[in-house]
Amino acid sequence: MTIRRLPEILVNRIAAGEVIERPAAAVKELVENALDAGAKQIDVVLRDGGRTFISVTDDGRGMSAPEIELALERHATSKLPGDDLVHIATLGFRGEALPSIGAVSRLSVTSWARDGGGDTQAWILSVEGGRRGALAPAAQAPGTRVEVRDLFFATPARLKFLKTTRTEQQYVLDAVQRLAMAHPDVGFNIDDGTRKLLHLPAMEGALSDTRLARLGAVMARDFADNALRIEAEREGARLSGYIGLPTLNRGNARQQYLFVNGRPVRDKLLHGAVRGAYHDFLAHDRHALLALFLELPADAVDVNVHPAKAEVRFRDPGLIRGLIVGACRHALAEAGHRASSSVAQAALGAFRPGQAPGVSQVWRARAGGVPPAGYGGQGLAEASLAGQAPLSGLTAAPGAVSDQARESPAEDYPLGAARAQVHETYVVAQTPDGIVIVDQHAAHERLVYERMKEQMDAQGVARQALLIPEVVELETEAVERLSGRADELAALGLVMEAFGPGAVVVREVPALLGEIDVQGLIRDLADELAELGQSLALKERLQEVCGTLACHGSVRAGRRLNVDEMNALLRQMEATPHSGQCNHGRPTYVELKLADIERLFGRR
Numbered sequence: 318m319t320i321r322r323l324p325e326i327l328v329n330r331i332a333a334g335e336v337i338e339r340p341a342a343a344v345k346e347l348v349e350n351a352l353d354a355g356a357k358q359i360d361v362v363l364r365d366g367g368r369t370f371i372s373v374t375d376d377g378r379g380m381s382a383p384e385i386e387l388a389l390e391r392h393a394t395s396k397l398p399g400d401d402l403v404h405i406a407t408l409g410f411r412g413e414a415l416p417s418i419g420a421v422s423r424l425s426v427t428s429w430a431r432d433g434g435g436d437t438q439a440w441i442l443s444v445e446g447g448r449r450g451a452l453a454p455a456a457q458a459p460g461t462r463v464e465v466r467d468l469f470f471a472t473p474a475r476l477k478f479l480k481t482t483r484t485e486q487q488y489v490l491d492a493v494q495r496l497a498m499a500h501p502d503v504g505f506n507i508d509d510g511t512r513k514l515l516h517l518p519a520m521e522g523a524l525s526d527t528r529l530a531r532l533g534a535v536m537a538r539d540f541a542d543n544a545l546r547i548e549a550e551r552e553g554a555r556l557s558g559y560i561g562l563p564t565l566n567r568g569n570a571r572q573q574y575l576f577v578n579g580r581p582v583r584d585k586l587l588h589g590a591v592r593g594a595y596h597d598f599l600a601h602d603r604h605a606l607l608a609l610f611l612e613l614p615a616d617a618v619d620v621n622v623h624p625a626k627a628e629v630r631f632r633d634p635g636l637i638r639g640l641i642v643g644a645c646r647h648a649l650a651e652a653g654h655r656a657s658s659s660v661a662q663a664a665l666g667a668f669r670p671g672q673a674p675g676v677s678q679v680w681r682a683r684a685g686g687v688p689p690a691g692y693g694g695q696g697l698a699e700a701s702l703a704g705q706a707p708l709s710g711l712t713a714a715p716g717a718v719s720d721q722a723r724e725s726p727a728e729d730y731p732l733g734a735a736r737a738q739v740h741e742t743y744v745v746a747q748t749p750d751g752i753v754i755v756d757q758h759a760a761h762e763r764l765v766y767e768r769m770k771e772q773m774d775a776q777g778v779a780r781q782a783l784l785i786p787e788v789v790e791l792e793t794e795a796v797e798r799l800s801g802r803a804d805e806l807a808a809l810g811l812v813m814e815a816f817g818p819g820a821v822v823v824r825e826v827p828a829l830l831g832e833i834d835v836q837g838l839i840r841d842l843a844d845e846l847a848e849l850g851q852s853l854a855l856k857e858r859l860q861e862v863c864g865t866l867a868c869h870g871s872v873r874a875g876r877r878l879n880v881d882e883m884n885a886l887l888r889q890m891e892a893t894p895h896s897g898q899c900n901h902g903r904p905t906y907v908e909l910k911l912a913d914i915e916r917l918f919g920r921r
Contacts, residue, residue: 326447329391329420330472336417339479340367340468341488343422346414347463348496348505351375353407354461357519358504361493366485368476371465379460380428382440382452388426389444391416405620408580415463419444421475422468428461446471490515494535495581498574498608501531529559532608536572539565540606545652547609549644552636554613556644561606562652563598564897564904574608577618583627587611590638594645598895599902609641650894731891732906735883742874744883751910757886759899761872764889766900778810781828787835790820795843802846813839 323331337343344361351359354377364370380388391413418424423446429439439457443450469475479485490507497505497517504519517534520527525546533541544559558576575587587609595605619630631637732755733748744755791799799806800815810827823835872878878886890896890905899905 326420329416329447336413337421337468338475339488340371340485341492343367343371343414343418343465343468344373344489345492345496346418347371347373347465348493349408350414350463351377351461352496352500352503354378356460356503359506361489361505361507361515363486363489363507363509363514366479366482367465367489368468368479368482368485369466371468372462374460374462376458376460378432379430379439380426381430384430385426385428385440385442386452389415389419389442389449405615408626418465418468419449420447421471422446423466423470425464425466426461427455427457427464429457429459431459486514495574495576498528498531498535499576499579499581499610501527525557528610532559536606536608540572545648547644547648549640549647551640551643552633553617554611554636554640556609556611556640558609559607560609560645560648562897563595563605563649563895563902566599566603566605566902568602568604570604572606573604576608576610577620577629578612578615579610580620580626580629582629584629586631586634586638587641590641591645593638594642594649597900598649598898603902607645611637611641613637652897653891653894730887732887735880735887738878738883741877744878744886746883746887748908750912751908751914753887753906753908755887755890755906756874756899756904757872757876757878757883758874759903760886760890760896760905763896763899763905764886764893767893767895777808779828780810780812780825782825783823783835787823788816788820789823789836789839791840791843793818795847796821798846799839799843806842811838 336346340363344363344367348359348361351373354375356375356377358376360372360374362370362372415424415426423443425441425443427439427441439455440452441455441457442452469479480488486509493505493507493515497503497515501520501524505515505517506513507515517531520530529541529544529546532544540559540561543562543565545562547556547558547560549556570588573588573591575582575584575591577584591605591607591609599605617632619632620626622628622630731748733746733753735744735746737745738757739745739754742757744757746753746755796815796819799813799821803813806813810825811823812825813821813823816822821839823839826833826835826838872886897905
């Protein structure tokens with residue numbers, strides 16, 4: 318078979334497949350061009366989810382006639398003036414978007430340079446399936462309008478892989494919303510010809526204020542009301558943004574938005590760092606809501622990884638992961654016992670006609686019910702029982718109300734003063750402007766768990782030496798990764814070392830885990846280090862055991878408490894970080910404002 322050079326049009330269509338995989342990719346590239354051009358208003362029009370028609374209009378700098386012709390050449394760009402691929406300060410830089418779209422569709426570019434550029438009018442240039450037409454005068458306000466018709470008509474096979482109109486439309490919305498989050502000073506509109514799908518007016522003011530308002534507009538008001546602000550800096554890398562309280566969570570990670578130097582990215586390291594920050598507060602199948610913006614020197618990150626520009630590589634990934642985990646954990650710790658307002662809204666919704674039943678199913682427990690077989694650890698089990706000391710040490714008779722408790726003013730405490738116990742499971746407390754209902758078992762479970770964690774930090778993880786050290790065979794790269802983290806794993810009770818080029822030998826394991834599958838644990842750790850750059854498996858197993866012990870060592874539902882015990886529980890919650898949710902992400906209390914209660918009875 319003879320080797321031959323492919324026609325240029327076919328080469329362009331092959332290359333276009335890497336850049337433009339669906340209508341959303343075309344819209345993303347065009348909106349990024351508009352942002353790089355300094356636009357303050359961007360309007361998008363779709364037909365048939367973008368299959369038959371896409372229009373992106375902006376009020377940016379625009380292009381002169383010669384620039385329009387050059388912009389449709391492959392690898393022609395204004396964004397690398399010094400041919401420097403290290404210090405990239407724009408969203409686009411590869412010069413592939415317009416020629417790639419033109420290779421697989423009927424494309425027209427109309428533009429008028431805002432600074433004049435010698436032109437007294439706008440110009441239009443059309444491309445059909447890679448074949449360029451002639452430049453012609455046109456009517457256009459300063460700025461640029463790009464119209465894409467019959468996307469993929471030149472590559473029909475790609476059309477077969479597109480989803481329904483509604484699904485493709487949703488992909489477009491997601492792509493534009495991500496860019497809108499990073500640019501609250503720019504207005505965005507999306508229209509499908511019959512209705513407005515997205516309307517985000519440009520905002521003025523301090524970035525921290527406009528950013529939260531824009532996030533609230535995109536991610537719903539619940540997020541803005543229950544967001545914790547993030548501000549941290551380390552060795553030239555700056556992290557800002559907002560994260561949601563653990564009790565505000567979802568069943569997937571779609572509402573986790575991560576940005577690097579203003580560019581929306583999907584990066585395993587970043588998502589792994591977020592998982593690491595929340596793994597102590599959420600069940601495995603629940604995901605936090607957040608939007609984090611990472612700013613770092615251009616030479617510390619490589620964005621030229623993939624034509625879609627959604628992947629990045631960091632020069633120091635450990636620094637970035639530590640910054641994200643540390644900042645998020647600090648914000649969560651400062652939140653104290655705070656729980657999301659959506660918990661109360663869900664509770665009130667259960668009383669209102671027309672609301673879907675089963676709201677509380679979101680918070681069902683997901684933990685195991687019994688300790689692992691062979692558990693032989695000492696100290697933590699006793700600590701879990703000692704966690705009840707402030708409650709069980711009080712001698713007042715059940716149901717008795719002390720004079721001190723009766724006179725305790727509710728306004729002295731964030732969680733109020735205990736007034737009753739309902740069904741021997743829920744504590745009802747009165748606050749200055751409402752009531753608080755506490756799940757006594759879930760709340761005390763968290764208190765015991767935090768006390769056990771403090772003991773582990775102070776005394777370390779007890780180790781159990783294996784009678785016969787276990788050899789685990791692995792790939793050479795996996796052995797090197799594990800050996801490089803030997804000190805970190807030893808601090809968690811796992812002592813191991815390299816055993817030749819293709820194996821490790823495990824000598825000690827955490828006593829807390831009892832009888833475990835050492836081979837499986839080591840392989841899980843090796844996989845996580847390769848994929849996420851962190852070892853969550855061991856930490857999660859230790860915390861799962863601690864959570865089980867805390868569950869069994871905490872005050873149970875069905876136990877009658879006197880008022881002093883109930884108040885002791887409330888005061889401990891106020892003084893304990895993360896007490897707003899149990900170990901599985903369920904809320905430990907629900908706060909109902911007096912105004913909401915009055916509305917339920919028609920008093921307002």
